Amino acid sequence: MEIELFPCKGKPECKTREEQEEFFTRQRLYIPYINSYVNLNNYTEVIQQYADEDDFYTVDLDVVRELDLLVKRNNLVDNDHYIQWGDTKTETFFSIENTRFYTSTRDMEYIFKIYILLDRKQD
Numbered sequence: 001m002e003i004e005l006f007p008c009k010g011k012p013e014c015k016t017r018e019e020q021e022e023f024f025t026r027q028r029l030y031i032p033y034i035n036s037y038v039n040l041n042n043y044t045e046v047i048q049q050y051a052d053e054d055d056f057y058t059v060d061l062d063v064v065r066e067l068d069l070l071v072k073r074n075n076l077v078d079n080d081h082y083i084q085w086g087d088t089k090t091e092t093f094f095s096i097e098n099t100r101f102y103t104s105t106r107d108m109e110y111i112f113k114i115y116i117l118l119d120r121k122q123d
Helices: 017-025
Strands: 002-005 033-038 047-052 063-078 089-105 112-118
Touching: 033 063, 033 089, 047 089
Parallel strands: 063 112
Antiparallel strands: 002 112, 033 047, 063 089
């Protein structure tokens, strides 16, 4: 999935380039998401979720910025039972553990693009 941010141009309701630059210099692109992890100290709900709010980026009309959010599929096999007779419980959950950030000179129409990708290397 891709999310793209374009500057406004060519429409009567668009602000001038200077006004857009002034707006974006005061803003941050903030990307919160729900992430998951395994908590071995919690016996009832081993898979915990939390709001990951660490990712924020600046926007510059002269620089193209791209972000890859690599979603990892995790499988948890639970053999934690009082009587071990091959009774296992398997749970699948997703987490974002890797992000990659790129910048380049302004040769694209967009100014910021976010890719949400399934991380096949860690699947």
